[in-house]
Amino acid sequence: MKLHFKKTGAGKPLIIVHGLFGSSDNWFSIAKELEKNYTLYLVDQRNHGDSPHSEEWNYTVMADDLKELMEDERIHSAYFMGHSMGGKTVMKLAMNYPDLVEKLIVADIAPRFYPLHHQQILEGLNAVPVDQLKSRKEADDILTEYIKIPGIRQFLMKSLGRDDNGKFIWKINLPVITEKIGNVGEELKSDAPFEKPTLFIGGANSDYITEKDKVDIERFFPNSRLVYIKDAGHWLHAEQPAAVIETVKAFLK
Incomplete structure (x- = not known):
């Protein structure tokens, strides 16, 4: 699927993926700071924003959408950052196509199953x-x-x-x-771990990444670390944008 996206900045490509009910617009304030050092791709996932609608909606096809975007833009590898549902999308991409992902940032989500809560x-x-x-x-x-x-x-x-x-x-x-809302909570699994640098960012006031989740995170992403953003909940990039920006910059450097 040809996703709608906004491209800005210059430098190494950084592809940012929003969460459920969101769109690329959710990341504009973050993008204004990061575009000074990176070529940003702010993506609308399928069935969201200005991207096409489809009856098929799961993490496998959403990861394939990002792969197709990279092929169209002739991007061989990139940094990826995803929030919530978008975090699971970029995790799935890293699991299925590790060569496409140079560094991975996952915002306030773990690979485990989440029950319905929307x-x-x-x-x-x-x-x-x-x-x-x-x-x-x-x-x-x-x-x-x-x-x-x-x-x-x-x-x-x-x-x-x-x-x-x-x-x-x-x-x-x-x-x-x-x-198909149940697909959003799907557990992610892989036969091979993603070995490249990975950063999990949690909101200190959120319960999306718990102590128990560290086992799965370390199993599937052994070269990872987990950082919690103080005074932030699930929408950490909206609640504490400056802290998120500094954390992302430090990791990508």
Whole structure:
């Protein structure tokens, strides 16, 4: 699949992959600092942002999408950074195609299985009648019944766009994501470990990477280290961008 992406900066390629319900826009503030030293590719994963929609949605095809992007851009190897679902995508890429990945950064996710925990969000998104919607405020009012935290609603509303006729649409492929949401929590396994330098960045206030996860991390990524960002939860790049930028810069150097 030909993914939509934004390219900026100069230097060694660094491909950044967003998480569930997100898009390349989530990484703009980080990109402004990193583009001084790297050629950045801010990617919209399939069924998200401005990339195409597909009934096929799992980590194998999402990793293959990144491989195809590299082939199209004639990139032989690159640095990769992925957050949450995007972190699992880049882990899968490193497991399947280790030669394509020079260094790997995984933000607040481990290779283990995660149980369903997005049902309330999906109920809210599906409750919005986009084909009848008159304003963004109307959508926000409906989402408020399901999602009380304004920051989460604001993040989700970034996926509310308009078609060529000016009618509201979800830019995410909501039907497929709703049907196949279990794929997001899939456990990743590999017969061969990824031996190249890998950095796991966790939010100190997040429970996505626990002490128990260190066993799998060290088994599949033996040349890795884990750093926790102080005063940050799962959305560490939004909550503590300066700390994330400095951590990433130090690792890539």
